[in-house]
Amino acid sequence: MDVKEAIEKRRAYRCLEKVEITDDLINELVRAAQLSPSCFNNQPWRFIFVKSNEKLEQMKQAMNKGNEWTYAASMIIVVITKKEFDCIIKDREYYLFDTGLAVSAMILRATELNLVAHPIAGYSPEKVKEILQIPQDFNVITLIIVGKKSEKENNGLLNxxxxxxxxxxxxxxxxxxxxxxxxxxERLNQKVEHKK
Ligand SMILES: Cc1cc2nc3c(=O)[nH]c(=O)nc-3n(C[C@H](O)[C@H](O)[C@H](O)COP(=O)(O)O)c2cc1C
Structure with missing residues (x-):
């Protein structure tokens, strides 16, 4: 699969089934993030790969209403970063931008490996920090829900x-x-009003 194909194929699918999470897979995803560009090569991204049944079960408590579909995750990649880890040039703070670049590379690599890697914002960062013992001064910027796309129309978790x-x-x-x-x-000066 080339980059164009991965870009076209990637979707934020929600109907997931379990897939085996190997060390090789984790290495592939980390490598995709590791090679991403960043301001001054500061590499502000940090990840916690959550894959034990115990922790995946606890992470259910952190999800917002509407994100029950995440309960079928085979792995959740918790993306954390800190403002101080990256360039701050007047009003331009690059930590979220650079972490987003790394996440994008990771998602495309996961897509190439036939996985769903769906980033979400609908969770409680406080609960995530508590469950995973993340220090308070980190920003939990997204959770990437990883699984295999189910052939079923609904696995019972989707509205x-x-x-x-x-x-x-x-x-x-x-x-x-x-x-x-x-x-x-002036056309660029319009906020998008549409369904999510
Ligand atoms: C930062 C971010 C936060 C998101 N949060 C959620 C979420 O909480 N729940 C959800 O179901 N989808 C979430 N999504 C997925 C988007 O809704 C989805 O990417 C968008 O509708 C476009 O669909 P597509 O990715 O399949 O093309 C999020 C995506 C991003 C990038």
Whole structure:
């Protein structure tokens, strides 16, 4: 699979089934993140790979309503970072940007390995910190839910909207609203109003 194919194939699927998580897989995902670019090569990203039944069970308590589909995760990658780990240039703080780049590489590599790697924001960072003993001064910026896409329409954890959206990628804004040529265009000055 080439990068273009992985970009096209990646989806935030929610109907998951269990898959074996090997050390090789974890090494592959870490490598994808490790080689990502970062400001001054600061590499602000840190990950906790949660895969024991005990911890996966506890992580259910941290999920927001609507994210019950995550209960079928085979692994949860907890992404943490700190502002101080990366460049701060006046109002530009690069820790979240650079961590996002690393997460993107990791997600594409997981896609290439035929896995679903779905980032979420709907969880309690306080509970995640408590469960995994993460120091308070870290930012838990996302959880990446890892599994295998289920062949079933619903494994019993999805609501009707989530079942429907499995089949069709949520709409994107038009390219005219994403970029302009040579100079700024007022079309770029519109916030997206759409369904998630
Ligand atoms: C930062 C971030 C937070 C997200 N949070 C959630 C979430 O809490 N629950 C969820 O079901 N999906 C979540 N998603 C998935 C998005 O809803 C999804 O990527 C988007 O609808 C586009 O669909 P696609 O990735 O299948 O193309 C999140 C995605 C990102 C990047």
């Amino acid at each position: 009707d909207y989530q079942v429907a959206i499995e089949k069709q990628r949520p709409e994107r804004i038009t390219v005219e609203h994403i970029y302009s040529m040579d100079v700024f265009n």
